[in-house]
Amino acid sequence: MTTQLRGAQTAAQNGGPAAEPAIQVTGLTKIYGPRGGAASKSSGWFGGKKSEAENKPKAAADDVSFSVAPGEFFVIMGLSGSGKSTVLRMLNRLVEPTSGELLIGGRDVSTMPEGELRELRNRKINMVFQHFALFPHRTVRENAAYALHVRNEGAAARAERADWALQTVGLGEWGDALPRELSGGMRQRVGLARALASDADILLMDEPFSALDPLIRRDMQDLLMTLQRDLRRTVVFVTHDLNEAMRMGDRIMIMRNGRVVQLGTAQEILNTPADDYVAEFISDVDRSRVLTAGTIMQAPLVTATEHDDPEDVLRRLSNVEGVGAYVLNDEGGIAGVTRVDLLAAAVGQHRTALGQLVTNEYRAVDADTPLADICALVGRNSVPLGVTDADGRLVGVVPRATLLAALATPGKDDSSADGARKDNGNA
Ligand SMILES: Nc1ncnc2c1ncn2[C@@H]1O[C@H](COP(=O)(O)OP(=O)(O)O)[C@@H](O)[C@H]1O
Ligand SMILES: [Mg+2]
Incomplete structure (x- = not known):
């Protein structure tokens, strides 16, 4: 994972907000109406035979906690x-x-x-x-x-x-x-x-x-x-x-x-x-319509910039047994894709500008693209499908295996599949 791409994941995707939450709710509970509303009135007809638990009004919201x-x-x-x-x-x-704590922008609303x-x-x-x-x-x-x-x-x-x-x-x-x-x-x-x-x-x-x-x-x-x-x-x-x-x-x-x-x-x-x-x-x-390229993308194993040394990029690719890498321009957009064979041929020839060693053999989609629309695009090139943000910056890639894992429904083909469910979750 390259450091420059880590920011692509939002705080939410990392499991929790990093900044002060806009909204923070702890143990929020609501029980409507006074005790002694319709429910307990009717119990009077039965000589109070109902237990405490039955008489207790149901909570419309019960111990709800979350932060946004x-x-x-x-x-x-x-x-x-x-x-x-x-x-x-x-x-x-x-x-x-009825009870619980509510903070908006860090301020306690219940006592406002x-x-x-x-x-x-x-x-x-x-x-x-x-x-x-x-x-x-x-x-x-x-x-x-x-x-x-x-x-x-x-x-x-x-x-x-x-x-x-x-x-x-x-x-x-x-x-x-x-x-x-x-x-x-x-x-x-x-x-x-x-x-x-x-x-x-x-x-x-x-x-x-x-x-x-x-x-x-x-x-x-x-x-x-x-x-x-x-x-x-x-x-x-x-x-x-x-x-x-x-x-x-x-x-x-x-x-x-x-x-x-x-x-x-x-x-x-x-x-x-x-x-x-x-x-x-x-x-x-419909997972293929709900999940998007942005929700399943991974950080690319290797990326290069137009200023990188081809030999260095070749070495980095070899380390991960990769055959191709995205070459990014100064704005983080995709300048093209370089391949190990192009890099290898250039090494030792002093024709070293990486910008000359790129092809346009890649496909990239916007992060909002549903998986249904990317199936036909993965697994065709030396680099995985690229994922770009609204400004055209590369924010991640979708390898074929990642796409297949995301589309598989946990436990669908093997109903005793608690284990399989977990495996899929980690894929
Ligand atoms: N003003 C109210 N007085 C009494 N009970 C209510 C009132 N509003 C909602 N409820 C009850 O609280 C529960 C949750 O309702 P509500 O929050 O409107 O659910 P939802 O929005 O998910 O449909 C329901 O059982 C509903 O009948
Ligand atoms: Mg409602």
Whole structure:
């Protein structure tokens, strides 16, 4: 592994945030209603025969702990009623936690005075719901500027900010329209624009796309992922759709009956489901569509720069029994690929510029490319498939064996395969 490529892995992929978490939750628990609500009232009819345990109200969120790194896209996934919305709403105290600790940007929210809490809700955190309440008699621009309106910003600043946000979500032309002139998908974009215009660091999104039909939904997912890449807000995104969760999330927290059953990257969850419940859940996931080149890539064994000495590169390649290496330009982009035979022929000939010893025999894809789209590209050249970031820098490679291991479903072909499951996880 070369040191220059180690930074390609995010803090999230390394198993935990390195900087101060944007959100830190410890033992958060919510039990709705006072004891003595409907459940215990009815028990009176049975002469109090029910045990203590039966009378005890069920926790909607039960001892939930997690932390979210700044800029992370964190997904809470689970079936309906598993406690996702409850957890999300506790993050800005729309729902008051029964117990547990909640820090936002290092500040303890549970003890925050009302005024500061309002400030937090108005400025730092923005919530996007499944059904946006757009004001029907106000223009799209005014709707997008809602958060700024709430905090009394001037009309000119509001309009400017709202127009930027509308532009960003592809509704630049629609500022003067009324909500009823927009389609459902466009209205959802206004909601997204509203969140962006608010300038909040943290976006809480509760199934924002669930009501949209599949094609528009996919567009909105793409849009949100693109925005996230550029704007780097911290997002906590709730969904009951595992494919959506895996597609969007840096990490995913799976909930069941108010409890966290697993927290990890899509790949970790697919390779090592925490229990049978999760295993059952992921059996329907199309791994080739969910996993991307970026999620499975490895650091290349050897890379070279255009200024390197061919003999040195040859030696480094020989050490790992490699036959080819990516040659990077000064920006970290791919200048080409060199091979051992080209290098060997040049050694001793004083024709030493490595830049002259490259071919274009390689294929590279963007880190977001699903595995389904890279199958045909691997294993064809002397170097593994290259993976580049949005700026064209080489951030990793996908060797053929890595791709095959990632596509294999753990325990599918050998049902007694606890061991195999672990092996796959390590491949
Ligand atoms: N305001 C409430 N009062 C009482 N019980 C509630 C309330 N909101 C949610 N619940 C219950 O808490 C549990 C979790 O609900 P919720 O957080 O909405 O789950 P999800 O968002 O995953 O569908 C469910 O059993 C639900 O019925
Ligand atoms: Mg919900």
